[in-house]
Amino acid sequence: MRRSPNCKKDVVLKRGPWTAEEDKLLTAYIQQHGHGSWPALPEKAGLQRCGKSCRLRWINYLRRDIKRGKFSLQEEQTIIQLRALLGNRWSVMAAHLPKRTDNEIKNHWNTHLKKRLIKIGVDPITHKPRTDASSFPSGSGKYASNLSHMAQRESARLEAEARLVRESKQVVPKPIQPKNQLTRLLLTRLSNNSTATPGRPMCLDVLKAWQGVIAGMFAFSSQDLGSLTSTPSFPDGTVRAPIIGLTATGSTDGEMGFDKSTSAGWGETAMELHSNGRTGFSNDAWFEDSVFDVGNENVAIANIMEGLSDALIFNSDPLTAVEKSNESGNIVENSNCWDSVLNLVNSSPYGSPVF
DNA sequence: AACGTATGCAACCGCCACTGG
DNA sequence: ACCAGTGGCGGTTGCATACGT
Numbered sequence: 259m260r261r262s263p264n265c266k267k268d269v270v271l272k273r274g275p276w277t278a279e280e281d282k283l284l285t286a287y288i289q290q291h292g293h294g295s296w297p298a299l300p301e302k303a304g305l306q307r308c309g310k311s312c313r314l315r316w317i318n319y320l321r322r323d324i325k326r327g328k329f330s331l332q333e334e335q336t337i338i339q340l341r342a343l344l345g346n347r348w349s350v351m352a353a354h355l356p357k358r359t360d361n362e363i364k365n366h367w368n369t370h371l372k373k374r375l376i377k378i379g380v381d382p383i384t385h386k387p388r389t390d391a392s393s394f395p396s397g398s399g400k401y402a403s404n405l406s407h408m409a410q411r412e413s414a415r416l417e418a419e420a421r422l423v424r425e426s427k428q429v430v431p432k433p434i435q436p437k438n439q440l441t442r443l444l445l446t447r448l449s450n451n452s453t454a455t456p457g458r459p460m461c462l463d464v465l466k467a468w469q470g471v472i473a474g475m476f477a478f479s480s481q482d483l484g485s486l487t488s489t490p491s492f493p494d495g496t497v498r499a500p501i502i503g504l505t506a507t508g509s510t511d512g513e514m515g516f517d518k519s520t521s522a523g524w525g526e527t528a529m530e531l532h533s534n535g536r537t538g539f540s541n542d543a544w545f546e547d548s549v550f551d552v553g554n555e556n557v558a559i560a561n562i563m564e565g566l567s568d569a570l571i572f573n574s575d576p577l578t579a580v581e582k583s584n585e586s587g588n589i590v591e592n593s594n595c596w597d598s599v600l601n602l603v604n605s606s607p608y609g610s611p612v613f
Numbered sequence: 614a615a616c617g618t619a620t621g622c623a624a625c626c627g628c629c630a631c632t633g634g
Numbered sequence: 635a636c637c638a639g640t641g642g643c644g645g646t647t648g649c650a651t652a653c654g655t
Contacts, residue, residue: 616654616655617654617655618655619651619652619654621650621651621652622648622651623647623648623649625645625646625647626644626646627644627646628643628645629641629643629644631639631640632641634636634637634638
């Protein structure tokens, strides 16, 4: 016996926006009987709609466990990270963002986050710095050139790592040495905060700790950072502490603008203080030559990023993370946490709280 | 005030994998 | 083994609203 078609094409069904009455009918029916077979539902519920349309309306709008409204900074960071890891697997991302639907995440990415990444010169597809000059504001040729340089260096580094992996035969554990105070801070924070959730890949903790460290670098009340202070110093020799200033730059969510850089060559760089106390760059000026004064140590941006890469690639247990090296002592491989993330994502049941 | 343009989001469409007759 | 129904997913569209001139 064949089943009836999903959506009857020979019957004229209502389309377009749902009315309050239709919502009421659908909600009442599902609450009383459950949705059962979607194709059969419209007739039973008294709706002139396609079953598929009912399913979509229920899943994306009427379900009770849906959080609507503005995405928090935390949620946005999670989306960006997951997008970098997973690509356009919206449903998988939705499983890791409680009470958000895949459609909502997809819309938010397409209408807000993608544009924001483009604005700061990051390719929304590859999540790497964009190297085409047209992607940067006019007069920021140095910006483009430096990011291009960084991208090339990172690419070469990854290539070298891949080559070493191929060449490796035997591995010997060797303790990892944090490259600078910032990396040490990251690993310490990771060690303190790690929840050791079974099945949760450590690199998700690394990313979260990383967010906290970077955000804290520019926070005025750096409670858990202790004596850590930061003052970006720039290649032209100037030292620019953030100057609290001026008018709101984001009237809708209460962002406050810092003083925009006035130095020629640095373009529209601005630091932002968000209403939740976090800070960030409006136009990420992560130049290779820039250094941050972290405690008593000058740390180059490039080294900071390297520290994060190391923590992500080699971390299996904070502070006791090990690299594996071959007989000649070259670092070759570690249990790469990205694999575990992907495995987790692929096996994770809907709604499991990874984040 | 009127018009044109940009933006955000709900809803639709088409495809694919899975399931069951 | 084959084939059609079903559920689910990602890409796209179209409308309502906001914003700018």
